[in-house]
Amino acid sequence: MADEPPAEFVEFVADRLPSMVEEARRLTGGSEQATGIATLVLSDIAIHWRRLMLRSRVAHTDAVREFAHRRLVLRTKQWRDDQIYPVEVHILRPVVQATRFPTSYAARKADVLASTVRAATAPFAEAAIAWADARHRAMVHRIVRTAITMVVLFAIFFSIFPGAQA
Secondary structure, three states, X not given: OOOOXXXXXXXXXXXXXXXXXXXXXXXXXXXXXXXXXXXXXXXXXXXXXXXXHHHHHHHOOOHHHHHHHHHXXXXXXXXXXXXXXXXXXXXXXXXXXXXXXXXXXXXXXXXXXXXXXXXXXXXXXXXXXHHHHHHHHHHXXXXXXXXHHHHHHHHHHHHHOHHHHO
């Protein structure tokens, strides 16, 4: 895997992250963990990104969307299984809303001026986090596969040449 997420993955995250978090929030019953679940799903997608993009091109379907939905349902089910018991929250007294502080004329105009409007960095940050997690998991999988291959090769070697064990 590359160090940086590809532009297509960042665009995918920018397009689908809000709806994915909303769906995770719906599936978890409004839990605060919805963003974390969505990030785990993005990490799962990042691991399989090349394969999913190839399947989308060959089959002319949105394989990424289908995979994302399946992983979101699976991750939500895992989250539910990890819960010890359902938690109910009762607010004992009404929450007092803080009054908004008056802003200066310059601060009110800063939102309107094109030069001060910043591009949304949340999708890029989420994509980078998911891609880094996927890269780490891919590296661990590669190490485990290499270790298992070495053990199998040594077992085959010692079974073929029994005199080499001394």
